[in-house]
Amino acid sequence: MPKYMFATATLLAVTMAAASETPDCVIRPKNVKGGRALRAMARISEPVALRTAFGTIKHTDVVFVVSSELEVERGCLVWSFDLSVPGIPGIREVQVDAGDGKVLSSEREVARQEAAERKKDAGPRH
Numbered sequence: 001m002p003k004y005m006f007a008t009a010t011l012l013a014v015t016m017a018a019a020s021e022t023p024d025c026v027i028r029p030k031n032v033k034g035g036r037a038l039r040a041m042a043r044i045s046e047p048v049a050l051r052t053a054f055g056t057i058k059h060t061d062v063v064f065v066v067s068s069e070l071e072v073e074r075g076c077l078v079w080s081f082d083l084s085v086p087g088i089p090g091i092r093e094v095q096v097d098a099g100d101g102k103v104l105s106s107e108r109e110v111a112r113q114e115a116a117e118r119k120k121d122a123g124p125r126h
Contacts, residue, residue: 026099
């Protein structure tokens with residue numbers, strides 16, 4: 001009996017950990033390839049999402065968009081923006097839900113993290 005209780009407790013802990021890593025988003029694409037299909041699913045336009053992303057940067061009037069893309073990240077359809085602020089090292093990556101326009105994440109990345117992410121996104125070349 002204790003063996004089953006341990007297995008149940010372990011399964012519950014793993015499930016809760018996985019749930020905490022998955023953001024609460026509106027659109028969860030399944031097996032969708034290509035930009036057109038993703039854009040057709042997005043309810044929030046890129047300009048609207050970008051204004052929201054700019055709102056996460058405080059105390060500055062100048063923000064540069066290093067890159068932007070509509071992508072599936074952790075199962076969610078998001079507008080992902082890499083933003084740069086003069087005088088502040090690194091990049092601010094902001095992910096906006098393409099379904100309702102809410103900010104799902106906003107993290108500062110140093111150059112090394114950004115380079116590793118670009119390499120991962122590029123994937124293997126054949």
